[in-house]
Amino acid sequence: xxxxxxxxxxxxxxxxxxxxxxxxxxxxxxxxxxxxxxxxxxxxxxxxxxxxxxxxxxxxxxxxxxxxxxxxxxxxxxxxxxxxxxxxxxxxxxxxxxxxxxxxxxxxxxxxxxxxxxxxxxxxxxxxxxxxxxxxxxxxxxxxxxxxxxxxxxxxxxxxxxxxxxxxxxxxxxxxxxxxxxxxxxxxxxxxxxxxxxxxxxxxxxxxxxxxxxxxxxxxxxxxxxxxxxxxxxxxxxxxxxxxxxxx
Amino acid sequence: xxxxxxxxxxxxxxxxxxxxxxxxxxxxxxxxxxxxxxxxxxxxxxxxxxxxxxxxxxxxxxxxxxxxxxxxxxxxxxxxxxxxxxxxxxxxxxxxxxxxxxxxxxxxxxxxxxxxxxxxxxxxxxxxxxxxxxxxxxxxxxxxxxxxxxxxxxxxxxxxxxxxxxxxxxxxxxxxxxxxxxxxxxxxxxxxxxxxxxxxxxxxxxxxxxxxxxxxxxxxxxxxxxxxxxxxxxxxxxxxxxxxxxxxxxx
Numbered sequence: 001x002x003x004x005x006x007x008x009x010x011x012x013x014x015x016x017x018x019x020x021x022x023x024x025x026x027x028x029x030x031x032x033x034x035x036x037x038x039x040x041x042x043x044x045x046x047x048x049x050x051x052x053x054x055x056x057x058x059x060x061x062x063x064x065x066x067x068x069x070x071x072x073x074x075x076x077x078x079x080x081x082x083x084x085x086x087x088x089x090x091x092x093x094x095x096x097x098x099x100x101x102x103x104x105x106x107x108x109x110x111x112x113x114x115x116x117x118x119x120x121x122x123x124x125x126x127x128x129x130x131x132x133x134x135x136x137x138x139x140x141x142x143x144x145x146x147x148x149x150x151x152x153x154x155x156x157x158x159x160x161x162x163x164x165x166x167x168x169x170x171x172x173x174x175x176x177x178x179x180x181x182x183x184x185x186x187x188x189x190x191x192x193x194x195x196x197x198x199x200x201x202x203x204x205x206x207x208x209x210x211x212x213x214x215x216x217x218x219x220x221x222x223x224x225x226x227x228x229x230x231x232x233x234x235x236x237x238x239x240x241x242x243x244x245x246x247x248x
Numbered sequence: 249x250x251x252x253x254x255x256x257x258x259x260x261x262x263x264x265x266x267x268x269x270x271x272x273x274x275x276x277x278x279x280x281x282x283x284x285x286x287x288x289x290x291x292x293x294x295x296x297x298x299x300x301x302x303x304x305x306x307x308x309x310x311x312x313x314x315x316x317x318x319x320x321x322x323x324x325x326x327x328x329x330x331x332x333x334x335x336x337x338x339x340x341x342x343x344x345x346x347x348x349x350x351x352x353x354x355x356x357x358x359x360x361x362x363x364x365x366x367x368x369x370x371x372x373x374x375x376x377x378x379x380x381x382x383x384x385x386x387x388x389x390x391x392x393x394x395x396x397x398x399x400x401x402x403x404x405x406x407x408x409x410x411x412x413x414x415x416x417x418x419x420x421x422x423x424x425x426x427x428x429x430x431x432x433x434x435x436x437x438x439x440x441x442x443x444x445x446x447x448x449x450x451x452x453x454x455x456x457x458x459x460x461x462x463x464x465x466x467x468x469x470x471x472x473x474x475x476x477x478x479x480x481x482x483x484x485x486x487x488x489x490x491x492x493x494x495x496x497x498x499x
Contacts, residue, residue, distance in 0.1 A: 027353050037340075119336040126296055126408075127350055128325030 014209050020132040021140070021205075034138035042104050042139065042204075043146025047153060053099060054092065054154040058161030061086050066170050079171055080179015083162050085188070092154040093192040094240045097199035100150070101232035105207040108139055109228035112211025113221035121212070136208040140201060147200040148193045155189070191247045198243060202235045249273050250295065250406060250438050255304035257290055264290045265301070266463040274405075274438040276454035277429050281444055283484060287462040289410065292442045296330060296408050297321060308406065326354050329399030329437075331409040331428075335391035337383040337398070343370065344379040347397045354402060369397040373427060389420035393427065400431060407432065409441040413448060421445060425452045446485060449473060458484070474498050 025031040065079040112135060115121050124131035159180065166176040210228035214220050250272040257265040264287045272278040282288040293299040295306055297313060306313040308324060316324065337346050347366040351357060357365065370376045373393040378386055383394070392412055399407060409428060413421035425445075429452040432439040441448065449456060453470035458481050466478045473485055474495055486495045 030352055114339075118334050119332045120338055122298060123330065123332060123336040123338075125298065126325060126328060126330045127353065128322045128328075129353055 013213065014206070017132055017136075017209055017212065018205060020130065021136045021208075023130060023133050025133060025137070026130060031134070031138060034134065035141055038138045038142030039146050042107070042143045043150065046100060046103060046146075046150060049099070049103060050096060050150050050154050051157045054087075054096065054157035055161040055164070057091060057095075058083065058087060058158030059165045060161075061091070061158070062162040062165045062176070063170060070171075076171070076175045077179035077182050080162070080176040081182045082179075083176075084159075084180045084184075087155055087158040088188040088192055090240075092151050092158060093195040093199065094236065096151065096154045097147075097196055097203065097236055098233055100199075101203050101207075101236060102229050104143065105203050105228045105232045106225045108204065108207035109211035109225040110221055112136075112208055113214040113224045116212065116214045117217055117221060132212060136205070136212065139208055140204040143200045143204040144197060147196045151193055151196045155192070194247060195240065195243045198239050199236050202239060203232050206232050206235060249309055250440065251305075251307040252291075252295065253305040253307070255291065255294060255306070256302045257287075257294055257299065258302050264462050265294070266461075268304075268459070268462075268464050270457050270464065270467065272438050272440050273455065275433060275436045276439070277432050277452045278438070278440045278455045278457075279449060279453045280440065280442045280457055280459060281449060281484070282459035282465075283444070286459045288442050288459045291459065292408060292410055292440065295440065296328065297325070326402060327405040329402070329404035329407045331392065331395045331399050331407070331412050333411040333414045335383070335388070335395040337391055337394055339383055341382075342379065343375065343381050343383070343386070343394050346383070346394055347401055350398065350402045366397075366401060369401050370394075372400070372431070373397045388415050389417075389424065392416065392420075392424050396424075396427060396431065400435065403435065405437060407437045407439040409439070409443075411443055411445075412441065413443065413445045418447060421447055422451065428452065446491070449485065460484075 062079060062083045065082045069082060070076075070079050112121075115135070121131045121135070124134060162176060162180075163173060165171075166173045207228040210224040210231070211221075214224045251270075253269050255265050255268045256263065268291060280288045280291060290299060294301045295313075301314060304314070308327075311320075311324065313321065313324065337343075338349065341349065344363070344366055347369050348362050351362040351365055355362065355365075367376060367379065370379055373396050375390060375393050375397065378390060378394075383391055386394070407428070412424050412428065416424065425448050428439065428441065431437070441452075443449070450470050450473065453473065455469055456467065456473065457464055458466040458478070460480050466476065466481045468476065473481070476482060482495070486492050
């Protein structure tokens with residue numbers, strides 16, 4: 001019975017927290033300051049890892065497509081075409097957000113968890129500040145603002161990786177370019193960005209929930225960080241199924 | 249003045265606070281003392297509203313805090329300052345920004361005025377030179393003094409200190425005690441200090457309540473502690489052999 005009730009109770013507490021988060025800010029100026037800080041911390045600071053991972057994955061996808069799919073019976077542009085579809089449809093939105101759930105999610109959960117155990121959140125509450133809103137809302141808004149940028153950068157870096165491989169002689173840049181442009185559907189880019197908004201909300205809100213509700217000490221902060229990554233990843237994968245079906 | 253009336257608090261089956269009533273006057277340092285696990289932190293949390301008591305009233309100058317609406321509570325909180333056991337400074341902000349934070353949130357002052365007020369508060373705790381440093385770069389005693397400066401930034405009517413001397417050496421503890429006492433008298437605040445530091449009890453205990461196993465065991469002031477006949481209190485205060493001998497000599 002507890003196994004069934006516990007997730008329901010957790011979801012209830014998550015909703016209660018979100019109700020506190022989305023209440024009217026006390027001092028807009030302070031929220032804006034936090035919002036800009038979070039855009040920097042969660043978004044700008046993630047650009048490096050996004051570019052690096054996307055570049056290498058783009059290169060690897062291109063090699064795999066060339067080696068395993070390309071055959072004399074298939075047109076030469078197949079490698080470029082499939083690389084583009086994989087990057088646009090799944091990698092730059094879903095897989096990149098799974099990676100961000102690890103980097104950004106654990107960062108949020110451990111930051112809020114540490115603030116909780118060192119009584120910094122209590123200090124905000126005593127002052128009369130809505131601590132949930134003040135700490136979590138700028139994180140959610142900051143990540144939602146930065147996620148299209150990260151997704152776009154990921155796409156560009158992925159294509160960059162594919163081109164790097166083509167210049168290494170695995171396939172010609174002309175074939176790759178033709179494949180990348182073949183039957184291009186602009187909607188796939190928008191679909192990727194729309195999906196990433198949902199994933200960004202999951203990452204920021206679920207990680208914040210685990211961090212904000214920590215009770216205990218450093219061990220619990222570590223556990224909250226791990227739980228947030230696991231649950232964010234699971235929720236992103238579930239949401240991906242529904243969003244892909246809905247948007248395709 | 250803060251008055252608590254018949255406060256009870258239970259966690260599931262366990263009753264942690266058992267019908268506690270007390271009065272904390274302004275302009276003096278009111279101490280809550282007791283062994284670890286006696287319920288004094290829970291009592292403090294109930295008074296400041298971090299926990300809701302199961303029964304009883306908490307009156308801030310006659311205003312019932314428990315019965316207040318959310319908005320009224322938020323307004324009353326602006327009259328409170330709190331110093332936590334861990335200082336609870338915001339790691340990502342400099343010392344000056346920490347002290348300015350309540351002013352940034354709740355005052356209508358200009359940036360220059362806010363800065364000036366924060367610097368005044370830092371000057372009051374002799375930390376004006378550390379204003380650009382971050383909490384991680386200063387000592388525990390200095391962190392406590394920054395916490396005091398932050399707590400008084402909005403001129404609060406009520407000051408709460410949860411074990412302010414925890415983790416500090418005896419000499420620094422005396423400095424912190426003296427500072428809290430002086431500020432209390434200067435601003436005519438109602439100050440409640442949760443402590444088990446005997447130096448604080450004997451030094452700044454203008455009014456003391458002793459909590460034992462969730463009930464009010466004794467009340468008095470620092471002049472009455474040494475001569476008290478209450479066995480639980482004397483066992484707690486004069487725990488070491490040295491202090492027992494000192495008490496015998498005094499009595």
